[in-house]
Amino acid sequence: MRKSAPAETPSGTHSTRCTCGDCPHGAREGHRNALSSFRQRRDELAAGEGLPAALAHSPGASRQWVSDELTRAARTVAERSREEGAVRLAALWRHTVVAVWAAVLALLLGQLLTAVSVGWSAARTASLVAACVCAVLLSGAAYLHRARGGALAPLIGEDNRLSTSRTVAATWIVFAVYDVLVLALELAGRSGRAERRELLEGLELSYGAGLLTVLALSCAIAVFVRRTVAVRVQHQRLQKVRADRPRAADLLTDDAGRGSFCDVQFVLVSTVAVVFAAVRLARQPDQLPDLPWSLAVLVLVSAATYLAGKYAEGGRPVVLSVVRAREIGDLHAPIRTGDDIEIRGAGFVPPGSDEPDRLARMVVRVGSVHVPVPLIPVGGGFANPTDSTLTVPVPVEVEPGRVEVQVVTAAGVETNRYPIDVAD
Secondary structure, three states: OOOOOOOEOOOOOEOOOOOOOOOHHHHHHHHHHHHHHHHHHHHHHHOOOOOOHHHOOOHHHHHHHHHHHHHHHHHHHHHHHHHHHHHHHHHHHHHHHHHHHHHHHHHHHHHHHHHHHHOOOHHHHHHHHHHHHHHHHHHHHHHHOHHHOHHHHHHEOOOOOEOHHHHHHHHHHHHHHHHHHHHHHHHHHOOOHHHHHHHHHOOOHHHHHHHHHHHHHHHHHHHHHHHHHHHHHHOOOOOOOOOOOOOHHHHOEOOOOOEOHHHHHHHHHHHHHHHHHHHHHHHOOOOOOOOOHHHHHHHHHHHHHHHHHHHHOOOOOEEEEEEEOOOOOOOOOOOEOOOEEEEEEEOOOOOOOOOHHHHOOOEEEEOOEEEEOOOEEEOOEEEEOOOOEEEEEOOOOOOOEEEEEEEEOOOOOEOOOEEEEEEO
16 A cells, blocks of 8 residues: 655644654554544445356455455554554654653642641652652653654563563662662761761661562562563463553553453552552652562562462363354265365464454464465454454365374464365
């Protein structure tokens, strides 16, 4: 699909209706237009409209033509989606910088409001300076990684989604760095030996043991989850499909966009613990937050639940049975070349691969012949393929006799081999 010419305003800049893909508005509008055209075309073909008259006599040829048409349109949608994802990701670094400095401004306003009754103090100055230092560091990191999402770049996993474990660990790291900076700045501003000794005592392990334990646990979980996912993908025990772009919802959902209990509870418990630690720091800025061990154990239980959920999710796709697809009125017969077979099993459509271009990547190996899974449209979706059933024709190149059927999913994972008998 050729890109349309830029729709320019009198001033020479692209308008919001531009679909050229060279500007943010063009990428977004181009993706919306391509997706709308694809859905309209899919529903038309599902209703039997637009089929060539020469193919009307052959259901198999009509189905293959429809599948090829939808596959080409789906590839156009996928290309526009990737363009939009790249534009959004490149613009994300500005949003991260704005969010960081907005947090600093909120801290300043909070300090000013609370200082009305009790007055300004050196601890308030130290907290604001520490916040500015952290904001400058994060802004610099965001600029250096502006092509990869700004300050969120380290939190984006290999599948181009925001990682829940990395985000939680990064939150604790930023909080710990901010806390230590506050204490360091307070120490630099104290002149009395007794005051400096009191601040140094605030760094003792007896005060920060809970905080350090939670920090170490969060970092260990982030590393272990990354290793676990990588090993399971390599051994084909987990199917991973790359996302078009990271979204904030990734922190609370699985790869299919459904709410994940393990992720939600981990983020919720960690957020509560961070808020509690921040309140303790605000109350006692001269020492590390004394995180209670009961709260630390709660975070530990939440992290263990998250880790167990990550280890248990997914699984290898499996073929359970293969039968001849029989239309109403057909006679009972063995499987022959040219017949449709229905493959029944589980895990054929991995989470996140329900987009049309990814469904079109699915292949069934019948003997030594690779058969693309045809896209069969219905109103609002597809009847084939699904997560539990696939329908494909037996190609004429297959020799009669016993052959093996194997499914290759969009994630590149192969199922077990299931033998069938093809009659002469």
